[in-house]
Amino acid sequence: MVGSATSLVTPGYINAHQHLTGDRLIASCIPDAITSNEAIFDWAVPIHSMHSADDDELSATLASVAGLINGVTCTVEAGTVAHAQRVAAAAAATGMRVMLGTWGWDAPDVPFGGSVGEIIDRQRAVVEQFPVGSGLVEGWVSLVGHDLVSDELFVAAAELAREHGTRLTFHMSPHAGDPAAFAAAGRQRPLVHLHGLGVLGDNALIAHAVHLDDAEIDALIDSGAAVAACPWAYLRLAQGVTTAGRYADLWRRDARLAVGCDAENAGDAVDVLRSAALLAGLCRDGASDPFLFTADDALAVATCRGAAAIGAAARLGSLTIGRQADIVVHEREAVQFSPLASDPVRQLIWSSDGRSVSDVFVAGRRVVADRVCTTVDLVAVRQAAAERGRWMLAQLRR
Numbered sequence: 001m002v003g004s005a006t007s008l009v010t011p012g013y014i015n016a017h018q019h020l021t022g023d024r025l026i027a028s029c030i031p032d033a034i035t036s037n038e039a040i041f042d043w044a045v046p047i048h049s050m051h052s053a054d055d056d057e058l059s060a061t062l063a064s065v066a067g068l069i070n071g072v073t074c075t076v077e078a079g080t081v082a083h084a085q086r087v088a089a090a091a092a093a094t095g096m097r098v099m100l101g102t103w104g105w106d107a108p109d110v111p112f113g114g115s116v117g118e119i120i121d122r123q124r125a126v127v128e129q130f131p132v133g134s135g136l137v138e139g140w141v142s143l144v145g146h147d148l149v150s151d152e153l154f155v156a157a158a159e160l161a162r163e164h165g166t167r168l169t170f171h172m173s174p175h176a177g178d179p180a181a182f183a184a185a186g187r188q189r190p191l192v193h194l195h196g197l198g199v200l201g202d203n204a205l206i207a208h209a210v211h212l213d214d215a216e217i218d219a220l221i222d223s224g225a226a227v228a229a230c231p232w233a234y235l236r237l238a239q240g241v242t243t244a245g246r247y248a249d250l251w252r253r254d255a256r257l258a259v260g261c262d263a264e265n266a267g268d269a270v271d272v273l274r275s276a277a278l279l280a281g282l283c284r285d286g287a288s289d290p291f292l293f294t295a296d297d298a299l300a301v302a303t304c305r306g307a308a309a310i311g312a313a314a315r316l317g318s319l320t321i322g323r324q325a326d327i328v329v330h331e332r333e334a335v336q337f338s339p340l341a342s343d344p345v346r347q348l349i350w351s352s353d354g355r356s357v358s359d360v361f362v363a364g365r366r367v368v369a370d371r372v373c374t375t376v377d378l379v380a381v382r383q384a385a386a387e388r389g390r391w392m393l394a395q396l397r398r
């Protein structure tokens, strides 16, 4: 039997932006006292470029387990996977539902870069192998984004996603550097520019979109594109969300918002409830508005609104007949639930997080039982990850 008289049952949580490979094998090892550009280009990118196919599967396995035990049942991979087949294998083994693309950028001298044609061919192979709705893994078109992708590649990727009835995701403006780079290149603000190219649409999921001006918010709303907000990452990396973030404005305009946890050297914890509560707090405090973004709203971005933002509301995000059986059970015997509040959602969001998850089902399969992931040998996975992580860090220090 699952649960008890005090259990709380919710839909599975949607993590709309997570790097499943790379960071996990050196989790929390990137120093705090460096710039986000240094964190990316002196650490994350070199670590990624060292990854073998085995490392990709190992990293994705561990990252998936880290999410599952916190109630995450669906992960949108952030677009930095070199070996998509191996990440799909990790999804199948762990039971995590994954929206998966492959590495896509055409900047000069970058690992896993390529011409527009090469990148599109790679992306096409993934979306054709994993059609939408066919199983746990769904092929998406994923670009690194920022100012590291040409207009030609952005446009071709958007066309590919539309042709295959799938989605496009990319990074944009977690920091002020992206609008500055677009301006330096003589282009309009990033989202205005991309909307003008026809890249934004209701099948686009933009990771971050922190530094937006009014015209970009209009472009976002007009296009119907969704945003994956990863608030822990911006705080951890000092990217300016408390001073420049526009999420309260996006929320007021009914933008399609989801939350993500980003990477283990940015947001660190793969816990969507923790991110959703933080996003709620940032919006409420930023707008000095206690009526904005309540605990119910935080649970919604983690579940039904998150599912809508990734185009999966007909299958995920609610406990309804006809939806996938992605279900989370919280055990409320822990002290953070004592005494039990009359409003279970308020207590869940403000007093707890993924640590109170006891059982998780994905597509009806029990993947976490009594707080333990049942699908993989976690001792062996942790040991392998520690060995590979040490090796990678040693290479970096050479």
Ligand SMILES: [Zn+2]
Pocket (backbone or CB within 6 Å): 017, 019, 078, 171, 207, 262, 263
């Ligand atoms: Zn990212």
